[in-house]
Amino acid sequence: xxxxxxxxxxxxxSGRKLGLGAAILRRLAAEGCDVVVSDLGxxxxxxxxxxxxxxxxxxxIAAELRGLGVRVLVIPCDVRSEASVQNLIGRTVAELxxxxxxxxxxxxxxxxxxxxxxxxxxxxxxxxxxxxxxxxCSKHAARHMRSAGQGGRIINIASQAAxxxxxxxxxxxxxxxxxxxxxxxxxxELGGDGITVNAVCPNHVTTGLGAKQNEYYAKVRGQxxxxxxxxxRQRIPLGRPGVPGDxxxxxxxxxxxxxxxxxxxxxxxxxxxxTH
Ligand SMILES: NC(=O)c1ccc[n+]([C@@H]2O[C@H](COP(=O)([O-])OP(=O)(O)OC[C@H]3O[C@@H](n4cnc5c(N)ncnc54)[C@H](O)[C@@H]3O)[C@@H](O)[C@H]2O)c1
Numbered sequence: 001x002x003x004x005x006x007x008x009x010x011x012x013x014s015g016r017k018l019g020l021g022a023a024i025l026r027r028l029a030a031e032g033c034d035v036v037v038s039d040l041g042x043x044x045x046x047x048x049x050x051x052x053x054x055x056x057x058x059x060x061i062a063a064e065l066r067g068l069g070v071r072v073l074v075i076p077c078d079v080r081s082e083a084s085v086q087n088l089i090g091r092t093v094a095e096l097x098x099x100x101x102x103x104x105x106x107x108x109x110x111x112x113x114x115x116x117x118x119x120x121x122x123x124x125x126x127x128x129x130x131x132x133x134x135x136x137c138s139k140h141a142a143r144h145m146r147s148a149g150q151g152g153r154i155i156n157i158a159s160q161a162a163x164x165x166x167x168x169x170x171x172x173x174x175x176x177x178x179x180x181x182x183x184x185x186x187x188x189e190l191g192g193d194g195i196t197v198n199a200v201c202p203n204h205v206t207t208g209l210g211a212k213q214n215e216y217y218a219k220v221r222g223q224x225x226x227x228x229x230x231x232x233r234q235r236i237p238l239g240r241p242g243v244p245g246d247x248x249x250x251x252x253x254x255x256x257x258x259x260x261x262x263x264x265x266x267x268x269x270x271x272x273x274x275t276h
Contacts, residue, residue, distance in 0.1 A: 002256035003258075004032055004255060005031065006032060006033075007033045007098075007100040007101055008034045008036075008097070008098045008099050009025070009036070009100065009102075010035075010088065010089075010099065010137075011024050011028075011037070011038065012038050012088075013038070013105045013106030014039060014058075015039025015052070015054065016039070017060065017061060019053070019207050019208060020105060020202070020207060021105040021106075022061050023247065025065060026064075026068075027249065028255065029070045029072070032070065033100075033255075034070050035073075036072075036073045036092050037062045037073070038077045038088055039052065039053025039057075039058055039106070040054075040078055041054060041055045041076035042055070042076075046111075046122065047108065051208065051212075059074060062074045071096060073095055073096065075088050079104075079106045079136060080129060080132060082136050082140075085136045086140055088137070098148065099141060099144050099148075099152070100145075100150070100151075100153065101152065101154075101255045102138065104138065104154070104155070105157040106130075106133050107130050107209070109159075109161075109209045110209055110213065111171065112168045112212070113168055115170035118170070123171045126172055126175050127174070127175050130172070131178045131182065134156055134179055135182060138186055142154065145193065149193075151193065151195055151196075152194070153196055153254065153255045153259075154186070154190070154198075155197075155198055155199070155200060156197070156198070157199075157200055157251075158176045158266060160203040160273065161177075162177050162201050163177075163180075163266070163274050163276060168216070169213075176201075183197050183264060183265075196254070196260070198259075198262060198266070198267060199266040199267065200250045200251060200266075201269065203241065203242055203273045204232060205241060206241065214228055236270070236272065238271035238272055240271065242270065242271065
């Protein structure tokens with residue numbers, strides 16, 4: 001339907017079953033894309049094993065996606081490392097023959113504390129994964145797309161936190177605002193190559209990351225998680241928080257030929273909660 005059959009897509013940070021990345025790949029694979037599941041694979045000093053896409057979880061997602069009849073690769077990648085990113089792009093092109101769509105989804109959003117208590121190391125981790133990782137992956141994907149001469153799509157998973165400030169999430173909010181700036185600048189540079197660059201800005205989705213944020217904010221406000229969620233539903237015009245399929249649908253549209261004249265945008269997927 002969307003003209004995506006036979007395209008090749010990478011989504012970073014897509015190794016968690018309940019995460020937005022896996023949902024994005026499910027949707028792109030259902031549209032006929034060959035896809036690359038990519039995530040850290042092994043825990044990091046600041047990222048616990050329960051918070052990252054581990055190797056066995058990546059393999060399980062890949063097996064599920066192969067059931068949709070498309071080709072699927074699993075390529076571990078730490079988006080903070082340029083060598084790791086070059087390996088991700090290089091292997092994708094070598095083994096799947098092309099690269100049409102890059103989704104920059106890898107993110108860290110659960111270092112929740114007042115900024116005056118955050119360490120430089122924590123601040124740097126969030127900026128490195130969310131913003132520098134987006135730069136590195138975009139750089140190497142765009143170099144390939146430019147030399148292949150067939151255009152392309154780069155889609156950056158930003159956040160409502162790219163438009164609005166949130167207490168105790170200063171590094172995250174700063175990195176997501178930065179992703180929108182990078183989206184706008186890179187869209188200008190790549191327009192002549194037929195490569196569009198857009199950001200998607202979801203509001204709350206109860207993934208692993210989202211659940212941690214709920215627990216934290218409910219505690220800070222002296223609410224139960226249920227009371228916190230009820231208040232959230234009340235302020236969202238469409239009456240519910242996001243689900244992973246909402247973000248995945250926006251990504252599929254932006255990846256499609258129907259979105260060929262849209263670039264440099266930061267598109268809200270927030271049930272009306274975010275309006276600018
Ligand atoms: N859940 C929400 O409410 C929400 C809302 C708006 C935006 N987002 C954004 O959506 C994206 C996905 O988040 P999610 O909610 O699915 O959470 P998630 O924690 O399930 O996904 C984030 C993924 O990024 C991976 N990652 C972390 N560091 C990495 C690194 N150095 N290299 C490669 N991968 C790395 C993690 O392993 C994990 O799989 C993030 O960028 C997040 O900021 C989430």
